[in-house]
Amino acid sequence: MKRIYFQAGPTTLPKEVMEQAKEEWDDFQGTGLNIMEHSHRGKHYEDIHEQAKSRMRLLLDIPDTHDVLFLQGGASLQFAMIPMNLISQGKTAKYVLTGSWSEKAFKEAKRIGSSEAVITGKDSEYRTLPKMDYVPSDSDAYLHITSNNTIYGTQWQDLNTFTHPTLIADMSSDIMSKPFSVSNYALIYAGAQKNLGPSGVTAIIIRKDLLQDHENVPSILSYAVHAKNKSLYNTPPVYSIYLLNLVLDWVDRSGGVAEMEVRNKKKADVIYNAIDRSNGFYNGYATPESRSLMNVTFTLGNSDLEKQFIKESEENGIYGLKGHRSVGGFRASIYNAVPQESCESLAEFMDHFQEKYGK
Amino acid sequence: MKRIYFQAGPTTLPKEVMEQAKEEWDDFQGTGLNIMEHSHRGKHYEDIHEQAKSRMRLLLDIPDTHDVLFLQGGASLQFAMIPMNLISQGKTAKYVLTGSWSEKAFKEAKRIGSSEAVITGKDSEYRTLPKMDYVPSDSDAYLHITSNNTIYGTQWQDLNTFTHPTLIADMSSDIMSKPFSVSNYALIYAGAQKNLGPSGVTAIIIRKDLLQDHENVPSILSYAVHAKNKSLYNTPPVYSIYLLNLVLDWVDRSGGVAEMEVRNKKKADVIYNAIDRSNGFYNGYATPESRSLMNVTFTLGNSDLEKQFIKESEENGIYGLKGHRSVGGFRASIYNAVPQESCESLAEFMDHFQEKYGK
Numbered sequence: 001m002k003r004i005y006f007q008a009g010p011t012t013l014p015k016e017v018m019e020q021a022k023e024e025w026d027d028f029q030g031t032g033l034n035i036m037e038h039s040h041r042g043k044h045y046e047d048i049h050e051q052a053k054s055r056m057r058l059l060l061d062i063p064d065t066h067d068v069l070f071l072q073g074g075a076s077l078q079f080a081m082i083p084m085n086l087i088s089q090g091k092t093a094k095y096v097l098t099g100s101w102s103e104k105a106f107k108e109a110k111r112i113g114s115s116e117a118v119i120t121g122k123d124s125e126y127r128t129l130p131k132m133d134y135v136p137s138d139s140d141a142y143l144h145i146t147s148n149n150t151i152y153g154t155q156w157q158d159l160n161t162f163t164h165p166t167l168i169a170d171m172s173s174d175i176m177s178k179p180f181s182v183s184n185y186a187l188i189y190a191g192a193q194k195n196l197g198p199s200g201v202t203a204i205i206i207r208k209d210l211l212q213d214h215e216n217v218p219s220i221l222s223y224a225v226h227a228k229n230k231s232l233y234n235t236p237p238v239y240s241i242y243l244l245n246l247v248l249d250w251v252d253r254s255g256g257v258a259e260m261e262v263r264n265k266k267k268a269d270v271i272y273n274a275i276d277r278s279n280g281f282y283n284g285y286a287t288p289e290s291r292s293l294m295n296v297t298f299t300l301g302n303s304d305l306e307k308q309f310i311k312e313s314e315e316n317g318i319y320g321l322k323g324h325r326s327v328g329g330f331r332a333s334i335y336n337a338v339p340q341e342s343c344e345s346l347a348e349f350m351d352h353f354q355e356k357y358g359k
Numbered sequence: 360m361k362r363i364y365f366q367a368g369p370t371t372l373p374k375e376v377m378e379q380a381k382e383e384w385d386d387f388q389g390t391g392l393n394i395m396e397h398s399h400r401g402k403h404y405e406d407i408h409e410q411a412k413s414r415m416r417l418l419l420d421i422p423d424t425h426d427v428l429f430l431q432g433g434a435s436l437q438f439a440m441i442p443m444n445l446i447s448q449g450k451t452a453k454y455v456l457t458g459s460w461s462e463k464a465f466k467e468a469k470r471i472g473s474s475e476a477v478i479t480g481k482d483s484e485y486r487t488l489p490k491m492d493y494v495p496s497d498s499d500a501y502l503h504i505t506s507n508n509t510i511y512g513t514q515w516q517d518l519n520t521f522t523h524p525t526l527i528a529d530m531s532s533d534i535m536s537k538p539f540s541v542s543n544y545a546l547i548y549a550g551a552q553k554n555l556g557p558s559g560v561t562a563i564i565i566r567k568d569l570l571q572d573h574e575n576v577p578s579i580l581s582y583a584v585h586a587k588n589k590s591l592y593n594t595p596p597v598y599s600i601y602l603l604n605l606v607l608d609w610v611d612r613s614g615g616v617a618e619m620e621v622r623n624k625k626k627a628d629v630i631y632n633a634i635d636r637s638n639g640f641y642n643g644y645a646t647p648e649s650r651s652l653m654n655v656t657f658t659l660g661n662s663d664l665e666k667q668f669i670k671e672s673e674e675n676g677i678y679g680l681k682g683h684r685s686v687g688g689f690r691a692s693i694y695n696a697v698p699q700e701s702c703e704s705l706a707e708f709m710d711h712f713q714e715k716y717g718k
Contacts, residue, residue, distance in 0.1 A: 003391045010597055012396045022384050026377065032362045036557040036602075037371045039679065072431040072559065073579060076593035080577030108577050193594055198395040200431065200559045200596030218439030218467050220432060234435035235552055237559030237596060238369055243395075320398065 004342040006332040007320035008150055008295065009173070009194040014337045017246040036239040045238055048245050049231070055248035059257055062182050062205055069204040069223065070231045070241055074191040075101070075172045078202065079108035081221050082144070082168060082187065085214060087113030091141035094118045094134070099126045099149030100326065101170060106144075113141070126152040129290040132162060142166035142186060148174035150194075151324040153297030153331060154290040160184060166210075174294050175203070176251060177336055178261035186210055194294070195336045197244035200237040251336065260336050264293040267334050267343040271296045274347040281358045282350065285327055299329030305357055316349050363701040365691040366679035367509055367654065368532070368553040373696045376605040395598040404597055407604050408590070414607035418616055421541045421564055428563040428582065429590045429600055433550040434460070434531045437561065438467035440580050441503070441527060441546065444573060446472030450500035453477045453493070458485045458508030459685065460529060465503075472500070485511040488649040491521060501525035501545060507533035510683040512656030512690065513649040519543060533653050534562070535610060536695055537620035545569055553653070554695045556603035559596040610695065619695050623652040626693050626702040630655045633706040640717045641709065644686055658688030664716055675708050
C-alpha cells in the first residue's frame with residue numbers, strides 16, 4: 001500500500017528532487033564524489049551556493065536592497081540572533097504573539113534586550129489572528145511577526161498589509177507557498193525543513209542597512225559577518241543547501257510561487273471542505289478567517305474516537321496526522337511538496353470514517 | 360581514471376557508508392521515505408539519534424560523567440558558546456595558540472569575556488607545538504587547546520598528558536583518529552566534516568558539572584538546555600546525524616579507534632617518508648616531532664615548480680593538494696576515510712615528480 005504523509009516537518013521533499021539527488025549520489029558532475037564530499041571552497045559547491053541564492057532571489061523577487069544568507073541553527077537560532085544584532089540602546093523590540101513559536105521568539109528576546117509583546121491572539125486560544133492595529137513608534141527596534149502558526153493552524157492571509165519600517169517575519173512554515181512583497185520586510189527567516197528542503201539550513205533575507213558590525217556580538221552570530229563572507233564564514237551545511245537548491249529548481253519548474261499558491265489553496269480546500277460538510281463530526285481548530293493553507297488543524301466532535309481515527313488512518317496508509325500535544329486532535333501539514341492526491345485521499349478517508357462512526 | 364582526493368574537509372566519506380545511504384535512499388525501513396523526510400520526533404529518527412550517541416560513547420569510551428550532544432553551527436559556534444557558557448565572574452579563559460583555528464577561538468572569547476593566551480607556538484610560525492608547561496590557576500575559567508592544526512599540519516602527539524581541571528579541546532580534525540582518555544577533558548567539540556560525517560553537525564562531549572543554566576545565555580546557545588532536551592531542543596540536522604551514525608558504525612566494524620590509529624600512522628608514514636627521502640626536493644612544513652597524522656603539509660624546495668606539481672597531480676587523478684594560502688605549498692589531508700592506497704598513489708606520484716624535475 002502506498003503511504004502518504006502529513007508531517008509537520010521535517011517532512012517529504014518533492015519526488016523529483018529525491019530522484020535527482022539519488023541520480024547524482026555517487027558521481028556529482030563526473031567527479032566520482034557526492035557533492036557533500038566536496039570542499040565548500042571548491043568550484044562545484046560554490047556554483048550550487050550561488051545558484052541557490054539566485055533562485056531565492058528570482059522566485060521571491062527579492063530586491064537589490066536585500067541580501068540572502070544561508071545559516072545553520074534553525075529558527076531557534078534566529079530567535080537569539082535577531083535581538084542580539086538588532087536591539088540597540090534605547091530601543092525596544094516589539095512582538096506580535098500568535099502561537100507557540102512567536103511566544104518562544106519573544107521569550108528569547110527578553111533574555112537579550114528590551115522587548116515587549118504589543119499584540120496577542122492568546123485570548124482566542126490562538127484560534128484567530130488578532131487585529132493588526134499596532135502603530136509604529138520611533139523607539140521600536142523592530143516588529144516581529146510569525147506568518148504561519150503550525151501548531152494552531154492559523155496564517156496571516158495577506159503578507160503585504162503590515163507596515164512597519166523594521167518588520168521581521170518568521171516564515172519557517174510558509175515561505176515559498178505564496179507570493180508577497182519582500183520589500184515590506186526588513187528581515188525574513190525560515191528554517192528549511194517545511195517548504196525549502198531538509199533540516200539543517202535556515203534561509204535569511206535581510207535588508208542591507210541592518211548589516212552592521214557589533215563589537216560584542218560573536219562573529220558567528222553576526223549578520224554582517226555572514227553577509228560579508230557570502231554565507232561562507234564557516235563551513236556551510238553543504239548537502240542541505242544542495243537539496244534546497246534542487247527544491248527551488250522544482251518550484252521554478254512547477255510554475256513558481258504563484259502556482260504554489262494556486263495548488264496550496266486547492267489542496268487546503270479539499271480538507272477544509274471535508275471538515276465543513278461534516279456538521280460538527282469534525283471541527284476546525286482555527287476560525288475560518290485565520291485558516292492556514294499549510295497546517296489544517298481539527299478535532300473530533302466525539303473525542304473518544306481520536307485513537308480510532310489515528311489507527312484507521314494508518315491502516316489506510318495515512319501518516320503524521322496527530323496534532324501537537326498543546327492543541328490535541330489532528331493536524332494535516334500540507335506544505336508545497338504534498339501532492340493534491342494526498343489531500344484527496346485524506347478527505348476521502350475522513351468521509352468514510354464519518355460514515356462509519358458518525359451516527 | 361580513478362580520482363583520489365586529499366581535501367581538508369568537507370571530504371570523502373567511507374565508501375561503505377555512501378553505499379548504505381544510497382541503498383536506504385528511497386525507502387528507509389519500509390516507510391517509503393528517506394530518513395531526512397521523517398519527523399525528528401518520530402521513532403525512526405529517534406532511534407538513529409540515540410544510536411549515534413551510544414556509538415560515540417562506546418568508541419571513545421566516554422564515562423558517565425560526560426554527556427554527548429549533537430549541535431549545529433560547526434566549531435565556529437563553539438568558539439562563541441564556550442566563553443558564553445563557561446566564563447563566569449572573576450574568571451579568565453586561557454588559550455593555547457597553535458595555529459589559525461586556536462587564534463580564531465581566542466579572538467571570539469575576547470569579545471565575550473576575560474580571556475588570555477598563555478602559551479603560543481607562533482614564534483615557530485606554528486611549525487612546532489609549544490612546550491605545554493602551563494600551571495593551572497584558581498582563576499582559570501578553562502584551558503583551551505586545539506588538538507590538530509589543519510593548516511600547519513601539526514598535532515599534539517599525546518592527548519593524555521595535559522592536566523587542567525577544566526580542559527577544553529577543539530578536536531574537529533582528529534577526533535576518532537586515535538584513542539585518548541576522555542576523562543581528562545571537561546569539554547571536547549568537533550565539527551563532523553573531517554572524521555565524523557558530512558558538514559552540518561557538531562559533536563560535543565561535555566562533563567555534566569558544566570551543564571549550568573545562565574539567565575543571559577539564549578536557550579539555543581546553552582549547553583544545559585541542549586543536554587536537558589537530549590539534543591532535540593530544536594530540529595536537529597537529521598540527515599547529517601544519520602550519516603554520522605553510519606560513519607561511527609563503520610569505525611566500529613573496522614576495528615574501532617585503536618585500529619584507526621594503526622591505519623592513520625601507516626598512511627601518514629608513506630607520505631612523510633616520501634618527503635624525508637627526497638633530500639630537500641620536498642620539505643615538511645611541520646617539524647618532525649609535531650607532525651600531524653591527519654594533515655601532511657609540505658613545500659617544494661624549488662617553489663617555481665608548484666603549479667606544475669598541482670597540474671601533474673591532477674593529470675594523475677590526484678585532487679585537493681593545494682595548501683592553505685597562509686602557508687602555501689601543499690597539504691594532503693588523510694582523515695580516517697582516506698584509504699592506504701590513496702596515500703601510496705600520492706607517494707608514488709611524488710617520487711615520479713621528483714625523478715622528472717629533481718635534477
